[in-house]
Structure formats: C-alpha cells, structure tokens
Amino acid sequence: MAEGIKIVTKNRKARHEFSIEETLEAGLVLRGSEVKSIREGRISLQEAFCRVENGEMTLFNCHIAPYSHVDESTAPDATRPKKLLLHGTEIRRWEKESHQKGYTIIPLMVYFRDGYAKVEIGLAKGKKLYDKRADIAEKEAKRRMEQLSRKSY
Numbered sequence: 001m002a003e004g005i006k007i008v009t010k011n012r013k014a015r016h017e018f019s020i021e022e023t024l025e026a027g028l029v030l031r032g033s034e035v036k037s038i039r040e041g042r043i044s045l046q047e048a049f050c051r052v053e054n055g056e057m058t059l060f061n062c063h064i065a066p067y068s069h070v071d072e073s074t075a076p077d078a079t080r081p082k083k084l085l086l087h088g089t090e091i092r093r094w095e096k097e098s099h100q101k102g103y104t105i106i107p108l109m110v111y112f113r114d115g116y117a118k119v120e121i122g123l124a125k126g127k128k129l130y131d132k133r134a135d136i137a138e139k140e141a142k143r144r145m146e147q148l149s150r151k152s153y
Contacts, residue, residue, distance in 0.1 A: 005113050011046070011109065013046070016127075019125050019127055020123070020124050021103075021123045021125060023121065023122045024121050024122075025121075027086075028084065034064050034067070037068075038064060038112075042065035045107050047061045050106065056091070057086050057121075058081045058082065059081065060081050063079050104123075105122070105123060108121065
C-alpha cells in the first residue's frame, strides 16, 4: 500500500468466500464518535455488504462499537447503514454489474488515508465449494514448496 495509509481492519473471509473481480476505494459518511471508535480498531466487516438504493451506495451490517468515552444514549446505532461516497457513474456501473447472477458488492478493508476513513469495496462472485478446496490445496502446495526450499540450504 502507499504511504499515509493506516489499515484498520480487513475482511479476511471475503477472499476465501468470493472471487474478487474488481475493487474500488470509497469514502465513508460517519458520525463524530464513530471515527474515534474506528481509530481504536473497534469495527467489524464480518457480515457487511453494500447495496445501491435511490442512486446511493450504502454499507449494511458493518458493526462499529460505540466509542468508549461517549455516553451510550448519544452514541449512534452500531449497525446503522453508512453511506459510501462514490461518483455517480461508478455507482451506476457497479449497480448494473451487481445485478448479474451471483455477483455482490462487499467491503474488503477499512483504512485511513490522509486522515479520512476509506473503505475498499469489491465486486465479488461467490465461490463454489470445489473452488474453495482448490484454493486451499494450492496454498498448501505453495507452503510445502517454500518449506522444502528453505530446508535445502
């Protein structure tokens, strides 16, 4: 990654469950205490997904825990939908592509770039069970080859 980027969290299961066709960086519309909570790393992308509604891309099921120094009654809802900041042409193109069979838009990671919270989203197609097994076998073979090459020295 480039300089000035601090990765907060990654959706590690995303690349296992889906094959990522294309990625895009989007800004996040957040409330004040949510930014501080994200800086503490109290965010989860486990069940998160994106959808286009009314010409706007929205992030759903992204859990941001309430900031520890804020009163619970004034803290925003932890799983409220968060608007993503993208150009209109990008939103329309991704909406069209996500309506194809088997495609969805998922968040891959959240990070700070130059002080602004950003989310990397990916156009993803769900993997079949045999694809997941093939990926695991490929990783195992690669790991074994690296181990053998280290032992030969």
